[in-house]
């Protein structure tokens with residue numbers, strides 16, 4: 001039996017003022033050309049992700065948007081009932097074993113990569129199929145690698161989600177999204193002091209207000225076409241009313257209460273790569289095995305709220321675009 005710990009838990013990542021400070025990524029070798037980089041090769045890597053986890057969901061959406069399905073294989077992990085408590089498991093596979101990698105737990109792939117690894121074995125994780133080791137879990141840059149370094153493997157006519165002329169602006173906007181929205185939600189949910197909570201909560205809603213305003217004048221975050229930050233924002237929006245809000249405490253507004261943000265989220269959801277990778281009902285029923293009367297709202301009603309119907313309601317977002325027929329910039 002391995003000495004490897006499934007997870008140290010986020011409790012280790014709370015500072016003495018009660019603030020949640022996320023662990024650093026450990027496997028950060030970039031993809032690309034050159035000796036110190038991970039080579040870009042069709043069929044070499046497998047992306048492991050989880051339905052509930054937006055850090056990994058953004059990579060699964062971008063993979064499909066770019067038509068990398070043949071080049072990079074994929075699999076889902078989930079929470080199993082295993083006695084071993086080793087974290088993410090290949091629960092959706094027959095006998096609970098990933099058919100390509102031959103393991104039951106994601107932690108085995110982290111352990112194969114580094115037997116001394118002490119952090120949480122997290123998704124997204126990119127595994128080199130030739131070695132069975134995790135080679136990259138750098139969720140911050142992963143989608144950018146897919147957009148830039150994997151360009152030679154994109155489908156014909158793939159969208160340009162990371163246009164060169166906008167990269168600097170996109171990187172800085174992604175940073176804003178990361179601190180205030182993507183991780184902002186976790187900073188509030190995991191805070192252990194009311195000071196840390198209020199700080200994160202205020203920043204989150206201030207960011208939502210700024211985004212609501214921005215989306216009042218343009219269809220997407222960077223104008224007429226979808227770019228990388230839209231994927232990053234979408235994955236948090238998709239989890240907000242279905243899941244996060246119940247851990248946030250009394251919230252000021254749901255996503256459906258923001259006119260522009262809610263229309264924008266539905267506009268994105270229409271696109272197959274977004275829809276196929278967004279499991280709204282699964283997110284809502286995440287506590288479904290709880291018993292008793294004090295069960296959260298989403299869990300009680302996950303099968304009575306028609307999420308698909310709700311998210312497919314018409315919107316008028318085209319009116320914000322000067323190129324309403326096109327959602328993507330295709331310059332390849």
Ligand SMILES: N[C@@H](CCC(=O)N[C@@H](CS)C(=O)NCC(=O)O)C(=O)O
Nearest residue numbers: 007022023053054055120121122123
């Ligand atoms: N790699 C980042 C972000 C990815 C992340 O937190 N993924 C979560 C799911 S959203 C995870 O895999 N958690 C497993 C665990 O904490 O054991 C981190 O280390 O904090």
